[in-house]
Amino acid sequence: MSEQTLFKVTIDNITIEVPAGTTILNAARKIGGDVTPPAMCYYSKLQGSGGKCRTCLVEVSKGSEKDPRPMPKLVASCRTNVMDGMEVKNITSDKVLDARASIVEFLLINHPLDCPICDQAGECHLQDLSYEHGKEGTRYEFQRRTFQKHDLGPYIQLHMTRCILCYRCVYVADQLTEKREHGILDRGDHAEIATQIQKSLEHDFIGNVIDVCPVGALTDKTFRFKNRVWFLKPMDAHRDCPTCSGKVTLWNRGDEVFRVTARKDEWGEVESLEDGSTAWICNTCRFEKKKTSDWVIEGPRAISRHSVISQGHYQGKIGMHKPRETFTAVHGGRDPKLLMDIHSVSEVNRPSIDLSLIEGPAHSTDFNLKKD
Amino acid sequence: MAGQIEEKHMQALTNRSKEVSRKPMSFMEQLYLPAILKGMAITFSHIFKKQPTIRYPEQKRPFSPVFRGLHVLNRDEEGRERCTACGLCAVACPAEAITMEAAERLPGEENKYREEKYAARYEINMLRCIFCGLCEEACPKDAIYLSETFAPANFTRKGFIYGKNELLIPDPVTEPEAYQKARGLKEPTTASQN
Numbered sequence: 001m002s003e004q005t006l007f008k009v010t011i012d013n014i015t016i017e018v019p020a021g022t023t024i025l026n027a028a029r030k031i032g033g034d035v036t037p038p039a040m041c042y043y044s045k046l047q048g049s050g051g052k053c054r055t056c057l058v059e060v061s062k063g064s065e066k067d068p069r070p071m072p073k074l075v076a077s078c079r080t081n082v083m084d085g086m087e088v089k090n091i092t093s094d095k096v097l098d099a100r101a102s103i104v105e106f107l108l109i110n111h112p113l114d115c116p117i118c119d120q121a122g123e124c125h126l127q128d129l130s131y132e133h134g135k136e137g138t139r140y141e142f143q144r145r146t147f148q149k150h151d152l153g154p155y156i157q158l159h160m161t162r163c164i165l166c167y168r169c170v171y172v173a174d175q176l177t178e179k180r181e182h183g184i185l186d187r188g189d190h191a192e193i194a195t196q197i198q199k200s201l202e203h204d205f206i207g208n209v210i211d212v213c214p215v216g217a218l219t220d221k222t223f224r225f226k227n228r229v230w231f232l233k234p235m236d237a238h239r240d241c242p243t244c245s246g247k248v249t250l251w252n253r254g255d256e257v258f259r260v261t262a263r264k265d266e267w268g269e270v271e272s273l274e275d276g277s278t279a280w281i282c283n284t285c286r287f288e289k290k291k292t293s294d295w296v297i298e299g300p301r302a303i304s305r306h307s308v309i310s311q312g313h314y315q316g317k318i319g320m321h322k323p324r325e326t327f328t329a330v331h332g333g334r335d336p337k338l339l340m341d342i343h344s345v346s347e348v349n350r351p352s353i354d355l356s357l358i359e360g361p362a363h364s365t366d367f368n369l370k371k372d
Numbered sequence: 373m374a375g376q377i378e379e380k381h382m383q384a385l386t387n388r389s390k391e392v393s394r395k396p397m398s399f400m401e402q403l404y405l406p407a408i409l410k411g412m413a414i415t416f417s418h419i420f421k422k423q424p425t426i427r428y429p430e431q432k433r434p435f436s437p438v439f440r441g442l443h444v445l446n447r448d449e450e451g452r453e454r455c456t457a458c459g460l461c462a463v464a465c466p467a468e469a470i471t472m473e474a475a476e477r478l479p480g481e482e483n484k485y486r487e488e489k490y491a492a493r494y495e496i497n498m499l500r501c502i503f504c505g506l507c508e509e510a511c512p513k514d515a516i517y518l519s520e521t522f523a524p525a526n527f528t529r530k531g532f533i534y535g536k537n538e539l540l541i542p543d544p545v546t547e548p549e550a551y552q553k554a555r556g557l558k559e560p561t562t563a564s565q566n
């Protein structure tokens with residue numbers, strides 16, 4: 001399309017011109033800020049995604065210039081294209097806010113909300129959504145849907161109980177790998193993500209299901225329970241990878257690499273590369289390169305100030321760099337006299353145990369074996 | 373002289389300031405003895421007054437119900453550790469006194485830990501702690517609360533790194549008396565719920 005028709009659309013009283021065929025959600029993302037509806041299932045990098053979760057509902061108060069009638073019901077903004085002269089209400093509409101609160105209540109009906117245990121906590125879209133729109137209590141009185149934990153291959157942990165059935169992982173398996181081995185079984189309340197016949201998924205790019213999962217249903221087993229994301233330092237890094245772009249975010253603690261993920265943009269989606277393709281990363285980069293020496297560190301990753309992950313990173317990029325020791329230099333080569341070396345007493349962060357290099361989650365055996 | 377005038381214009385902060393008297397002392401004042409006797413009489417009269425001193429540690433002052441003392445890591449009724457190493461106390465702590473390392477519960481350890489993840493290591497550096505109680509407020513599992521005791525004094529700094537050995541409350545099933553004692557008068561906020 002060389003000559004694009006531009007449509008004028010007004011979202012929450014902010015007018016913007018977008019090419020025809022843009023969805024309301026993407027138009028709102030161009031404006032940015034609070035105007036953008038939340039999206040749990042739509043993923044701009046995955047074709048056909050969206051339309052499953054209904055968190056992105058908006059009110060269309062004027063259909064278009066030609067047909068100014070409002071749309072009778074709230075519409076899913078990720079699946080509705082803009083029309084010329086359309087007027088959309090998101091946060092300015094009480095109806096939308098009310099509906100969104102109900103959607104959150106629906107999503108949480110069977111959700112365990114065990115965030116203290118969940119590895120997604122701190123970067124979970126459902127957590128944010130519940131925090132902003134959720135109700136304090138639940139009205140649900142019945143037994144909740146629960147599932148056994150599954151191992152999807154050696155690296156991926158599936159907590160089906162936390163799944164909100166957004167289908168993103170199914171699209172990843174479909175679009176990134178040649179043979180899809182996992183999908184959704186059953187329907188309605190019984191629907192579950194499963195590997196057909198319990199096959200392990202061994203494709204090079206299957207690890208990306210972890211990044212697309214908006215909740216903690218699919219998590220990295222090599223990182224499982226090792227730390228909380230907000231105690232880690234996200235660093236941009238790259239390596240020469242024959243399979244993928246090799247551009248990743250490292251989640252460090254000190255010099256230990258605890259986790260490797262793709263780089264996420266402001267919508268929590270995997271970033272695009274310069275050539276427009278998506279920076280999916282391969283399993284080798286994600287699960288096997290857990291040493292600082294494997295990577296070329298580019299620098300600290302900027303994290304939104306409002307995210308809990310930015311706690312402890314202080315202002316700007318200070319605190320993400322290792323400070324230079326100046327004491328010895330200004331004291332004529334004398335080392336500072338420590339009143340106590342914390343490692344001589346503390347059992348935590350002992351230099352002899354590298355949690356990041358343990359294969360799966362740590363167990364009592366890992367701690368007790370190396371005790372003395 | 374100019375200095376004095378300026379001083380007069382200076383605004384006093386309170387109305388209790390007194391000008392220094394530079395009068396020569398009278399004969400009675402020069403004797404000193406009356407003033408000394410007066411002072412002795414005041415000291416003596418205190419023997420008959422009620423003593424405000426409390427003879428710690430034989431006597432203890434009652435604490436207010438909101439007193440924030442030494443931390444206790446709580447267990448549930450079945451004696452399982454409540455803490456799941458979620459790190460919320462550590463992120464809430466303004467003094468960065470709390471550190472921990474998590475582990476996954478193995479099959480067979482269900483009677484020891486309440487959740488599938490637990491704190492294999494949990495430490496509070498009492499030298500850093502300011503006893504603000506924010507950890508207690510942050511905890512979603514009612515696993516940590518501040519009790520009605522002080523952190524006892526110690527000769528070395530090393531004695532102030534409290535690990536799980538020091539912090540965990542005795543098991544209510546196997547050692548009910550020690551548990552009751554450690555729990556103190558102040559109920560952990562959860563005791564009545566669930």
Ligand code: SF4
Pocket residue numbers: 111112113114115116118119120121122124125126127162214215216217
């Ligand atoms: S998926 Fe999100 S909301 Fe659910 S338990 Fe995990 S962090 Fe909490």
Ligand code: SF4
Pocket residue numbers: 461464465466467468469470496500501502503504505506507508
């Ligand atoms: S009482 Fe305050 S300073 Fe002490 S450990 Fe708890 S949160 Fe930190």
Ligand code: SF4
Pocket residue numbers: 116454455456457458459460461462472491507510511512513514515516
């Ligand atoms: S004491 Fe509470 S807040 Fe702290 S890690 Fe344990 S469960 Fe979380």
Ligand code: FES
Pocket residue numbers: 038039040041042050051052053054055056057076077078079
């Ligand atoms: S994001 Fe539009 S329905 Fe899920």
